[in-house]
Amino acid sequence: MMIKIVKGDQIKALDRLHLSLSGQSSIELMERAAQSFCDWFIPNHAQTEVVSIWCGAGNNGGDGFAIARILSRKGFTVEVKCCFENSTKLSDDAQRNFERLPEIIRVRPLDDHVNKSTVLIDAFLGVGFRGALKESAVEIIEKMNRHSAKKISVDIPSGLPSEELPSGAVFLADVTVSFAQPKLSLLLPENEAVVGELVVLDIGVFLEVYEGFDTDFYYITRKDIPEKHHRFGRFSHKGDFGKVMLMGGSLGKMGAILLTGKSALRTGSGLLQLNIDKDQNLIAQVGLTEAMTTVDEKPDLSGIDALGIGPGWGTENRLEKLEYVLENFSRGIVLDADALNLISKNEKLLLKLPANTILTPHLKEFDRLVGSSENQLERWQKAKELAMELRIIIVLKGANTLINLPDGRQLFNSTGNHYMATAGSGDVLTGMITSFLGQGYSPENAAICGVYHHGLAGEIASKSKRRGLIAGDLIQTIPDTYIELGIK
Ligand SMILES: NC(=O)C1=CN([C@@H]2O[C@H](COP(=O)(O)OP(=O)(O)OC[C@H]3O[C@@H](n4cnc5c(N)ncnc54)[C@H](OP(=O)(O)O)[C@@H]3O)[C@@H](O)[C@H]2O)[C@@H](O)CC1
Ligand SMILES: Nc1ncnc2c1ncn2[C@@H]1O[C@H](COP(=O)(O)OP(=O)(O)O)[C@@H](O)[C@H]1O
Numbered sequence: 001m002m003i004k005i006v007k008g009d010q011i012k013a014l015d016r017l018h019l020s021l022s023g024q025s026s027i028e029l030m031e032r033a034a035q036s037f038c039d040w041f042i043p044n045h046a047q048t049e050v051v052s053i054w055c056g057a058g059n060n061g062g063d064g065f066a067i068a069r070i071l072s073r074k075g076f077t078v079e080v081k082c083c084f085e086n087s088t089k090l091s092d093d094a095q096r097n098f099e100r101l102p103e104i105i106r107v108r109p110l111d112d113h114v115n116k117s118t119v120l121i122d123a124f125l126g127v128g129f130r131g132a133l134k135e136s137a138v139e140i141i142e143k144m145n146r147h148s149a150k151k152i153s154v155d156i157p158s159g160l161p162s163e164e165l166p167s168g169a170v171f172l173a174d175v176t177v178s179f180a181q182p183k184l185s186l187l188l189p190e191n192e193a194v195v196g197e198l199v200v201l202d203i204g205v206f207l208e209v210y211e212g213f214d215t216d217f218y219y220i221t222r223k224d225i226p227e228k229h230h231r232f233g234r235f236s237h238k239g240d241f242g243k244v245m246l247m248g249g250s251l252g253k254m255g256a257i258l259l260t261g262k263s264a265l266r267t268g269s270g271l272l273q274l275n276i277d278k279d280q281n282l283i284a285q286v287g288l289t290e291a292m293t294t295v296d297e298k299p300d301l302s303g304i305d306a307l308g309i310g311p312g313w314g315t316e317n318r319l320e321k322l323e324y325v326l327e328n329f330s331r332g333i334v335l336d337a338d339a340l341n342l343i344s345k346n347e348k349l350l351l352k353l354p355a356n357t358i359l360t361p362h363l364k365e366f367d368r369l370v371g372s373s374e375n376q377l378e379r380w381q382k383a384k385e386l387a388m389e390l391r392i393i394i395v396l397k398g399a400n401t402l403i404n405l406p407d408g409r410q411l412f413n414s415t416g417n418h419y420m421a422t423a424g425s426g427d428v429l430t431g432m433i434t435s436f437l438g439q440g441y442s443p444e445n446a447a448i449c450g451v452y453h454h455g456l457a458g459e460i461a462s463k464s465k466r467r468g469l470i471a472g473d474l475i476q477t478i479p480d481t482y483i484e485l486g487i488k
């Protein structure tokens with residue numbers, strides 16, 4: 001069961017369902033949210049001198065009061081800024097946490113001046129924000145934005161609607177710490193300057209409660225992954241781990257297909273065959289000693305469990321070969337890079353794609369396939385429609401890669417970071433997804449596991465490599481992702 005991205009105006013109903021199933025009270029859930037926030041905050045902000053928490057009258061403000069109490073008890077100097085006229089306006093749970101503020105915390109009324117703080121926490125407006133901002137709220141948001149402190153939003157930046165772009169003043173966060181599930185607007189690239197870094201914290205909402213909510217958007221988390229993996233036994237042999245063929249590379253671009261090949265092997269493929277141009281054979285054989293090569297225009301596809309096509313391939317004189325493959329192989333295909341560009345130039349190929357073919361376009365490749373979009377919401381919609389129409393899987397790459405399934409579900413990935421925006425990173429992903437297909441995973445699970453492990457490899461590798469991360473580091477780190485997830 002995967003977390004759904006429930007709409008902002010349904011979150012109250014989601015909470016109620018969780019509370020009735022879990023027997024928890026709403027104030028306990030708020031405490032859990034505040035505690036999760038502090039568990040994330042404390043190790044990351046040990047040097048902070050003053051934390052200024054701007055609290056509204058609703059439950060977002062309630063979270064802020066609870067966070068203030070917890071941080072103060074942990075030794076932080078905390079001040080609370082009241083972003084409401086008087087405390088009679090507070091929601092019940094906000095009121096209770098307001099009353100529990102320790103005396104040591106300085107509580108400043110709306111019109112009071114604010115200290116120079118090192119961190120400003122925005123607990124003014126959360127998912128309860130509706131309609132146009134009141135003038136008084138605009139002023140508060142502008143005041144917060146003028147502050148030079150590091151800015152962190154609780155749940156969602158104040159003034160940002162849950163599913164759209166902001167239409168007026170909005171808090172500009174360096175980091176947004178969202179509870180239970182990311183709100184859809186936090187995943188829009190257009191909102192990057194508003195949201196900053198995105199952190200999503202598990203606050204223990206029961207997975208069962210998501211079932212009744214109507215949305216096609218899901219969020220892939222760590223919990224979803226282990227059960228999707230195959231188990232291999234003591235007597236497993238290399239045939240069980242699958243035989244994959246990769247087609248790609250061309251003069252000057254052999255690196256791409258070698259990266260894809262190494263990635264497939266590191267992901268666990270038992271046998272790898274590279275189908276490359278004859279004059280590049282030596283490079284392939286030397287570059288990847290574990291692989292076999294073929295140079296046939298129409299290679300023998302019998303016995304192949306999965307095919308990955310496109311990295312470094314070029315589009316010149318490839319059409320016939322791609323048609324040959326699409327007509328003669330349907331066991332599991334991943335199309336990337338130049339295979340996608342070839343389709344863009346020959347749209348009729350789209351109709352030849354076997355059901356469940358996996359396409360892995362980045363935004364530009366996707367736009368070349370279907371035409372440009374005004375914004376990301378429109379692009380997501382087009383990806384969903386195309387996946388449904390052709391019964392294929394479209395992996396729309398980027399931060400929070402979106403997997404579009406033939407049944408209309410759209411799954412956002414939660415792993416990865418911007419250090420992965422480096423040449424060849426996509427080639428590595430193609431190798432991983434093809435490898436999982438070859439190991440007998442369903443196309444849906446191959447896409448999910450590929451995307452999740454790829455992002456996780458990026459997270460692990462970037463701990464020591466940061467902006468020096470290269471695609472080869474991702475490949476070397478793939479085995480660590482299995483260790484991290486406890487998968488044998
Ligand atoms: N499971 C979870 O996710 C959990 C969620 N939790 C937390 O609850 C939060 C949601 O709380 P919520 O529903 O009380 O609403 P919230 O965001 O505080 O906003 C209400 C305030 O906004 C104001 N306001 C509204 N529109 C406005 C406008 N246009 N212009 C100006 N003001 C406007 C409105 O004022 P009013 O209109 O009533 O005068 C009222 O004061 C959620 O984001 C998360 O932080 C956790 O505690 C527990 C687990
Ligand atoms: N900012 C980012 N956050 C997370 N992942 C990213 C980010 N930028 C790129 N990636 C990932 O890196 C990969 C880049 O793929 P692609 O653009 O095809 O690279 P290349 O063509 O160089 O191989 C994709 O899997 C994408 O999801």
Ligand SMILES: [K+]
Binds near residue numbers: 126155158
């Ligand atoms: K907020």
